[in-house]
Structures are given as C-alpha cells and as structure tokens.
Amino acid sequence: MAALDRATEAEEFLSQPGFYQSSVLLPIAAHKRALLYAITTYPVTILIGETGSGKTTQLPQFLHQGGFTSDEKTIACTQPRRVAATTVALRVAEEMGVRIGDEVGYSIRFEDMTGPKTRIKYMTDGMLLREALVDPLLSRYSVIMVDEAHERSLSTDVLLGILKKIRKKRPELRLVISSATLQAEDFMRYFTEGEEDASKVATIVGIEGRAYPVDIQYLQEPCEDYVTRAVETVFDIHLKEGDGDILLFLTGREEIDRVVSLIGEQSSSLHPRSPQILALPLYAGLPSDQQLAVFDPPPENHRKVIVSTNIAEASVTIPGICYVIDSGFVKLRAYNPYTGIESLTAVPISKAAATQRAGRAGRTKPGKCYRLYTSTAFDSLEQQSIPEIQRSNLAPTILQLKALGIDNVARFSFPTPPPAELMVRALELLYALGAVDDYARLTRPVGVRMAELPLDPMLSRTLLASVEDGCWEQMLSIAAMTTVQNVFITHSDSKKAGEQQKRMFSVTEGDHLTLLNVYTAFTTRGKKEAKWARDHMLNFKALSRAVSVRNQLFRYLERHNPGLAEKHCENVTGERIRKCLVKGYFAHAARMQPDGTLRIPGREEELWVHPSSIMFNRKVEWVVFHEVVEGKKLFVRDLSVVEKAWLVEGGGGYWGVKEGR
C-alpha cells in the first residue's frame, strides 16, 4: 500500500495552503510559548489539536528546541498506525534538514530507523509498550506524546494506564495526551484522579485547526435502504452541485461492490456530453493496485466517487473530496466472553465518527456532508463508540500487563475498565495454558516467554512447546502463516483456479499442515518470487509478510535456546505437529457430530466448518481450530484433525474439566 502510505497526516500538511512558505504559519506556531510553558509546568498536558493544527509534526520540534532533549533524553511520539509513524517522521526529518535515523527517527515492527543521535522518535504505541518490557520506567524519554488518544485503541488504552503508573515513579516525566475536544475532560479526570492537588498535575491546551466549514444535510424522513439512497444522493450531487469528488461511507465489501456496479449501470443514462461519474471501491482487502486507483486524477470530464469502508475515516486521506455521503453505519468487532466467539456486525456510528467523516469534505475548500439519517437519529447516537478494550479477547492484553509487572490487573487503572467477564475468561485461559499460576502470577519461564512473543497466547504456547517437541521449524512457519491473512487469492473471477491450486498443497489432516506446505513451497520451489505466487493463486504480499514474521519469531525463540538454528528437526511427522498444536489449542477442541456440525465439549453452540477449510464436508471425530467467526452461522477456521487421547494428555486439566461439565 505504498501510495496509501503517502496519504497520511504528513501529506495533509503538504496540501495546506501556505505550508511550503513556512511552518511558522501553522496554527500551532502561535501557541509555542504557551505549550512549552504548560509542558514545563504540568506533568500532564491534554492537547486538543484540531485537524491541520500541526501538533504531530511541530510540537516534538518545539520540545527539542526547548531543551527537553538535553542529557541524551529522547522525545517519543506514539501513533496508532504504522503509516502515520513513518510518514510523519520523514516529514519532520525533511523539515529539520536531517537524515531519517539521525536526530529524527521512527520505530515500527520490522523497521527500526533510529540511531544513537535520535532525539525525536515517532513510533506505534504497541512498539512503546514492547520497550516497556525491557525498560519498565521508559527512562530514556523526557516527554511522551500519545497522539490520537481519543481513538481509544486497545494498545493506546494499555499504554495510558502504564504511563499513569510510570508518572508516579518519575515526577520529571512529561506526558502530552493528544485528544479530540469531547474526550479532553475525561483524560483530565483520568490523570488527576486520586491526586491531592489536581490543578497542579494536568492542564488542557487547545489549538485551532485549519479546516473549512462543512455544511451538514440530514434526511427529513428515515430511509428504508441506505444503499439505494446513497446511489440516489450520488446522482443528485453530480447533477446539482459544483465540482469536487464524492466520498461515500458504507460498511463492507459486499455493499461497496454492489454500489459501485449500481453507479456504473445508472451512469449510462447520463447525457453523453455532460460530466460523467467514475465510481471506485476502497477497502483494506482490495489488491493494492486497485487501492491506489483512488489517488489517480479522474479522466477528463469525470467526477470521482470513492465508495469506502471506514478505512477512509482516519487511515487514508484522499485529496480533492468536497462531498461526503455518510450511511451512518460501521462494522465493529464484538467478543462474547461466555462463548469466546468473535463476531463482526454493522452498528450505528458514534457522533464522534460522524463528525470525523463529515470533516473529510472540508480539507481543501468548504464542503458538504449528506447524512443518510435524520437529525433526530443523529441526536440519539452515542457520543463515542465503545472502546476496543471493552469488546476484545483480553488474554493477550492481560498477559502483556502481567509481563509489565502489573500483578493485580483487576486494580489496574484502565481509562475505561473492561467488563469483569472478559477479565475472568482471559485469566482462565491463561491459567490453563500455564502462563499464570494459582495466584494468577506470571509463571517462569513459560508465562514470561509467552508474553515476549508477538502472538496470540494459544499460538505462543504452541510455539514454545514445539521446541521441546522437536518441530519448531515447522511450527514457526505455521505460526507465521496463521497470523498473516488472505494467503489464498479468492477473487470472484478466478475462484475456481484458486480452489484448484489450493488443493495442490492440501493435506487431509487439516489446514495447519496445508499452510505449512504452502509456506515451504513458496520459500523453496517458489524462491520467494512474486511470479510463483501469482501462478499458484497465492497472495505474494501475505507470503512475504509471513517470511518476516517467521524470522522475527525465530529470533525470539533463539534468545532462550542458544544454538537453536543448528538443532534441525528431523523425521517430523504430521502427527508430531498436530500433537503439538493441541498443547496450545486444547481450549479450541471440538467434536464432530453425525450431522457434520461441531461441538465444543460442555457447550451448546452448533459450530460449522468454514467452506474455505480443507476439512469442509469431511467426516472426522476430533479437531482443534484457530478461531470462530460469526457469519450466517458460527464458522470455525483453520482446523486440524486430532485424537481424543492427545487432548486429555496435552490439554491437562482444562479439557477434563470442560468434559465433566
């Protein structure tokens, strides 16, 4: 997604009128003294920096000039997304006239562009959390700016909690929390709760942005079907409004593809000499060449309509948008702690998201936003959507907190505490995996090493077991392949060819061994080449990512197993690998019923083998699976055949308890 990478915050500044004359003209410049004063005086500064204020690029430079980097100290600025961390760093290095990796650097997974001279460091918030494992007080940083904190991503929330704790032990540390207006007071309360004199701890500073006004239009009456209404609105704008491209927000691929073709069909009725419409889809699962198409200028006499998921809400900025059409819906992940089942459902957006979407129309000139719902419906929307930490599987988070030295996770100060059921469920699983003991303390070495691995705990456990079981070479490949998505290309036009190619690699014992075959074939016969991948209907980018992930995982294993590289696994059978899988995935064991559906012991839910699985339409007895996804039915993905005896042996107490219920 190289071209998408370009279109981030750094690019937004490039498009600001007057930016190139001098960054002195950015709104933040007028607040330089006030900001430095606030940050010097208060341990915590909540910064309300509107879009286009220049906070992300300028504030770290002010702090650098203001003496916060003397004594070899560094300023950190964290971002929820990798692309933002890299592009902003490149932009700032250019502004300061230094090479990236010298005074200004960035650090994201697989890419560390920092050096001994680095004083301003942009990084993902997940990366800073990793650093805290090694340096619990983050002592090399004088200032930590948490950007986009209002997005409330899982890792941002955990980071805020950790920083709140660190601050008590490091009074000289300065925190800057960058927030949207609505959440500023919440962050203020969060950082000052329990303080004797709150007025001395934190302050709020606001900086105006540089955005043009956006005129908001609502429906008079609610509409039955926002898809058809969206298409009508596109044509209304096209025929009645002035120049400018349209951005339409829908929930997912299916809707988007439908709308793109509807617009295509209906645009044939436009007068051949009048301006035409070019509709383009945009979602993360799209091949990158098609994603890039949204940045191309439209052909002569055409208006561009980009039909997008919420990827265009914050991750991707497309220049030239003057009209936004907002369906009012988004797909969000939900997690049921009782069943352990994840689902993806379309839900109404929050007011904050609606505002963010509308703002996409006012980047280059005054714009218009058409909301496909009534103003009454808008009033009834939640202020913000539920933070991720309240709707996720918390096993990885709790393991991480324990590794950071937070023994009592129930008393940890989260910005928003997760529901107790989520915590209980996560602790149960971690206990069964042997990561925590009877007192919920992290075990050594298993728990500690599991926390080091950047994997789901079940997979971490499996990988650690594979070293003892003599199949780590194979399990590394399997682990890497299950973490990257979309390995098999299944476009509608080439579906059959894809299925056929997949069958070439298939193994009757299940999807894990099939994935191993694909990985091995790609790295040996395929020589890691794009052409080979294409010929076999495999996603080259996904496979290349699997190679990087595998390399990284190998280094983690090697750290505690010196000379591992020489200890090749010999005579590895599929059975040895599947037995090893059971050691991490026993909680995801299921038995096939005579009708072909699956049941987890002790549970009622009827599970179905996903049709993408090698195991689809096959009769077996016991399986372990990687995950459950909810569609029209509950589907399990990535399965392997196992034997009951292995479950009893490898699953320890957990499985026995489940069966006994």
Next chain:
DNA sequence: GAGCACTGC
C-alpha cells in the same frame, strides 16, 4: 458451498 470493519507487536 461461505464471505473478510480496521489496527498492532
């Protein structure tokens, strides 16, 4: 014979 919002280590 079904379908994948978006991130991240």
